[in-house]
Amino acid sequence: MRIEKETITIRSARIADAVQLNNWWNDGAVMQHAGFPNGIGQTLNGTIQAIQNWQDIIGQLCLIEIDDRPIGELSYRINSDGVAYTGWKICEVNYQNQGYGPQIIRLLFNYLFTDPTIKNSWPIKRVQWDTLLENKRAQYVYETKLKARKIGIRENVWQDQLGNWRSSVDYAITREEFLVLE
Numbered sequence: 001m002r003i004e005k006e007t008i009t010i011r012s013a014r015i016a017d018a019v020q021l022n023n024w025w026n027d028g029a030v031m032q033h034a035g036f037p038n039g040i041g042q043t044l045n046g047t048i049q050a051i052q053n054w055q056d057i058i059g060q061l062c063l064i065e066i067d068d069r070p071i072g073e074l075s076y077r078i079n080s081d082g083v084a085y086t087g088w089k090i091c092e093v094n095y096q097n098q099g100y101g102p103q104i105i106r107l108l109f110n111y112l113f114t115d116p117t118i119k120n121s122w123p124i125k126r127v128q129w130d131t132l133l134e135n136k137r138a139q140y141v142y143e144t145k146l147k148a149r150k151i152g153i154r155e156n157v158w159q160d161q162l163g164n165w166r167s168s169v170d171y172a173i174t175r176e177e178f179l180v181l182e
């Protein structure tokens with residue numbers, strides 16, 4: 001898939017992106033918001049395999065580019081109940097807090113709710129995602145800039161890489177809610 005708007009491009013990951021993704025995924029500073037403060041410790045072959053595995057899923061792993069420069073990644077998976085589970089991160093710190101995140105997320109939602117192939121084959125009722133309870137910036141962006149609905153908090157739902165129990169905040173936006181906002 002490929003979405004372009006002004007300086008932003010969202011496109012399917014390719015094997016050629018493995019080095020970039022591997023660098024981000026193994027970087028604890030990038031991955032700490034996901035509960036991996038030491039990075040995920042993946043080999044380059046492991047990352048290549050991960051990119052290939054995504055090709056079997058109803059969903060995509062994508063690179064986010066600004067002015068043709070890779071600055072982050074996102075992904076979505078569509079399940080049989082018409083729910084798309086999404087995730088994203090702006091990995092390059094210089095591109096965080098610049099207002100790109102909400103634009104990128106809206107482009108993704110617009111694609112998921114309006115793309116003709118998706119609508120015909122796997123129509124999506126709502127998009128759902130989560131973030132760590134400590135990620136106050138993300139929660140602020142989802143609630144104030146995306147007008148997303150907070151579904152709830154799951155307390156101590158999983159143990160992170162250091163063995164700490166972590167809590168997640170769940171968010172959702174339905175097709176109707178999103179299209180009204182657009």
Ligand SMILES: CC(C)(COP(=O)(O)OP(=O)(O)OC[C@H]1O[C@@H](n2cnc3c(N)ncnc32)[C@H](O)[C@@H]1OP(=O)(O)O)[C@@H](O)C(=O)NCCC(=O)NCCS
Binds near residue numbers: 100102140
């Ligand atoms: C979370 C993320 C998508 C937000 O996108 P972004 O482009 O950085 O967000 P914006 O620049 O539009 O807005 C950031 C807002 O958060 C505010 N903010 C920054 N730090 C904050 C904090 N600790 N608590 C609350 N708000 C904070 C900023 O002031 C800004 O608000 P303002 O525009 O009203 O001043 C992006 O920062 C990101 O990908 N971060 C790294 C990975 C990550 O956290 N991914 C999400 C996991 S669910």
